Amino acid sequence: MAIGTKKERIDSLAESTADDSGVSLAASAWKRLRRSPVFLFGSFIIVAFIIIAVIAPWIAPHDPSARDLADQVIKARNQIPEPQPGHPLGGDLQGRDFLSRLLVGAQQTLLVGVFATLIGLAGGLALGTLAGAFGGWVDSLVMRIVDVMLSIPQLLLAFGIGALFAKPNLFTVILAVSIVQIPVFARLLRGSMLAQRGSDHVLAATSLGVKPGAIVFRHMLPNSLGPVIVQSTLVLATSIIDAAALSFLGLGNPDDRVPEWGQMLGGAQTVIDTHPQLAFWPAGCIIAIALGFTLVGESLRDALDPKNRR
Amino acid sequence: MLRYTVRRLIQLLGVVLVLSLLVFAWLRALPGGPASALLGDRGTDESRAALEQQLGLDQPIFVQYFKFLGRAVTGNFGNSTGVQPGDSVVDIFVQRFPATLELSIFAIVIAVVVGIPLGYLAAKRRGTWFDNLSVGGSLIGVAVPVFFLAFVLKEVLASKLGLPSVGRQDAIGATRVTGFFVLDGLLTQEWDAAWNALKHLFLPAIALATIPFAVIFRITRAAVLDVMDEDYVRTAEAKGLTAQLVRRRHVLRNAMLPVVTTIGLQIGALLAGAVLTEKVFAFPGVGEALALGFERRDYPVLQMLIMVAAIVYVVVNLLVDLSYALIDPRIRTR
Numbered sequence: 001m002a003i004g005t006k007k008e009r010i011d012s013l014a015e016s017t018a019d020d021s022g023v024s025l026a027a028s029a030w031k032r033l034r035r036s037p038v039f040l041f042g043s044f045i046i047v048a049f050i051i052i053a054v055i056a057p058w059i060a061p062h063d064p065s066a067r068d069l070a071d072q073v074i075k076a077r078n079q080i081p082e083p084q085p086g087h088p089l090g091g092d093l094q095g096r097d098f099l100s101r102l103l104v105g106a107q108q109t110l111l112v113g114v115f116a117t118l119i120g121l122a123g124g125l126a127l128g129t130l131a132g133a134f135g136g137w138v139d140s141l142v143m144r145i146v147d148v149m150l151s152i153p154q155l156l157l158a159f160g161i162g163a164l165f166a167k168p169n170l171f172t173v174i175l176a177v178s179i180v181q182i183p184v185f186a187r188l189l190r191g192s193m194l195a196q197r198g199s200d201h202v203l204a205a206t207s208l209g210v211k212p213g214a215i216v217f218r219h220m221l222p223n224s225l226g227p228v229i230v231q232s233t234l235v236l237a238t239s240i241i242d243a244a245a246l247s248f249l250g251l252g253n254p255d256d257r258v259p260e261w262g263q264m265l266g267g268a269q270t271v272i273d274t275h276p277q278l279a280f281w282p283a284g285c286i287i288a289i290a291l292g293f294t295l296v297g298e299s300l301r302d303a304l305d306p307k308n309r310r
Numbered sequence: 311m312l313r314y315t316v317r318r319l320i321q322l323l324g325v326v327l328v329l330s331l332l333v334f335a336w337l338r339a340l341p342g343g344p345a346s347a348l349l350g351d352r353g354t355d356e357s358r359a360a361l362e363q364q365l366g367l368d369q370p371i372f373v374q375y376f377k378f379l380g381r382a383v384t385g386n387f388g389n390s391t392g393v394q395p396g397d398s399v400v401d402i403f404v405q406r407f408p409a410t411l412e413l414s415i416f417a418i419v420i421a422v423v424v425g426i427p428l429g430y431l432a433a434k435r436r437g438t439w440f441d442n443l444s445v446g447g448s449l450i451g452v453a454v455p456v457f458f459l460a461f462v463l464k465e466v467l468a469s470k471l472g473l474p475s476v477g478r479q480d481a482i483g484a485t486r487v488t489g490f491f492v493l494d495g496l497l498t499q500e501w502d503a504a505w506n507a508l509k510h511l512f513l514p515a516i517a518l519a520t521i522p523f524a525v526i527f528r529i530t531r532a533a534v535l536d537v538m539d540e541d542y543v544r545t546a547e548a549k550g551l552t553a554q555l556v557r558r559r560h561v562l563r564n565a566m567l568p569v570v571t572t573i574g575l576q577i578g579a580l581l582a583g584a585v586l587t588e589k590v591f592a593f594p595g596v597g598e599a600l601a602l603g604f605e606r607r608d609y610p611v612l613q614m615l616i617m618v619a620a621i622v623y624v625v626v627n628l629l630v631d632l633s634y635a636l637i638d639p640r641i642r643t644r
Contacts, residue, residue: 166341
């Protein structure tokens with residue numbers, strides 16, 4: 001695995017799920033996934049966080065944006081509300097209930113991950129399908145653009161895009177971390193579509209007189225989705241981490257009425273020596289959810305790899 | 311080999327040209343337009359008008375682009391507006407780059423020296439608790455935000471180990487010769503300064519090394535697992551070579567090919583990681599300048615440093631590809 005340049009690495013992932021046996025790949029992959037402790041543990045984490053995000057408004061003891069404990073915040077003495085009955089984790093710098101903010105924070109954090117992945121995926125699908133379906137000069141043109149985007153270190157490019165906005169908000173953060181994923185998805189998809197152009201099932205469809213559009217969307221695209229799904233799962237993790245890094249550099253969403261873990265972590269940087277809990281809790285949540293997505297992504301990759309089929 | 315090199319160099323030139331186009335477009339898209347972006351808060355209406363005329367903003371867009379290229383080629387990237395106000399951006403780069411290079415080299419050395427042996431051992435003991443533990447650890451390593459790890463090292467470990475928590479080496483700095491803090495101390499035989507610089511380097515280097523370490527570890531493990539199944543390894547064992555010889559000559563040498571490439575690719579992670587790590591430790595390198603540049607919207611500094619970072623990344627990967635072609639003859643013929 002993973003031989004050659006970054007481009008070749010993506011390409012080899014694209015080819016790795018090419019399928020040529022009788023049993024459907026999805027069926028055999030699912031059979032192995034069900035027994036994989038890594039997959040089960042990862043999906044347990046993800047499902048737990050999704051449940052928290054959904055029921056957060058009901059289980060959160062307080063309004064996450066209400067400054068209930070503002071009278072206990074003493075700026076001059078660098079004092080914030082201690083844990084107390086009704087507020088088990090105390091309050092934040094503004095005197096808002098910290099536990100409620102953590103619970104409700106799951107919503108926006110997952111939204112950042114999901115939307116960043118969807119935008120990256122949509123852009124990559126469009127470019128990759130264009131290149132892979134047409135080949136020739138369209139392919140060359142699209143791939144040169146993709147290569148240049150890949151030539152800037154990913155996180156640095158996200159910082160650069162984030163800096164373009166005078167007034168950053170949640171959407172600009174999502175945009176910054178998602179655009180940098182487009183070239184990866186595009187390259188991945190183009191690789192596995194090109195690999196199929198010469199394959200038997202495409203030849204069969206062509207000779208039956210199926211229209212080119214239908215071949216691309218009904219035959220080539222569905223068969224290229226394995227590596228894309230794997231990559232999406234991994235991108236869910238990186239986009240949440242990258243969004244936190246943007247907040248840390250002051251390129252994140254300054255409006256913190258609705259909590260988000262990356263923003264909570266970035267905002268805690270100046271008080272990390274006096275109030276470490278303000279950083280450790282959101283960081284712990286980010287690490288846990290990123291780990292969950294990574295574990296599922298890695299076990300999916302293993303399960304979909306034809307080399308592992310026995 | 312020569313043809314391959316020339317072809318890759320031409321490709322590199324193309325990438326750099328398109329990059330310059332991107333940076334040009336980026337500068338144009340910044341809030342307030344390029345003139346106010348470049349002048350920052352200190353810009354008056356007059357200075358803005360003067361700069362607009364100098365930049366030729368009234369001229370056709372392609373003329374503007376060629377002027378931009380001309381300035382870039384002659385090294386005129388303007389003056390900093392927020393990081394070190396008034397200083398030439400090129401001076402800032404020259405002054406800060408060696409520190410970042412030194413930090414990155416330390417980090418990649420740590421990642422390689424720990425990652426490769428650990429990856430080899432994990433592959434050899436596949437499925438044992440040692441293997442599972444190190445794979446699990448490497449997965450967690452990728453999930454931790456770099457700047458948070460840097461904070462934890464700084465707040466928790468620094469005092470316990472008696473290491474300095476911020477990177478201001480100027481306190482007992484050596485006389486500047488090359489700009490590499492440790493090297494300068496050694497060259498001028500100011501051992502205290504060299505030791506002090508080394509201590510300042512330790513924690514940031516560890517924070518920066520985590521992600522490259524995790525990736526190098528996992529690639530090494532996978533590569534060794536792949537190679538161990540190969541027929542030539544079985545043959546080598548069958549003809550009675552010692553385990554050590556098989557390991558050195560057959561397993562490790564073949565497994566190293568993908569690892570070398572991975573190390574090159576990690577340069578990108580290092581450059582972005584340096585921005586976060588140097589900010590946490592107030593380490594006086596280009597990464598800190600970039601972090602401050604983003605915070606204070608110092609676009610002249612950002613413009614040049616992003617361009618340089620991209621070029622460094624592309625050149626390093628070109629060198630890696632070339633060395634790869636040198637190791638593996640099959641690539642040259644492609």
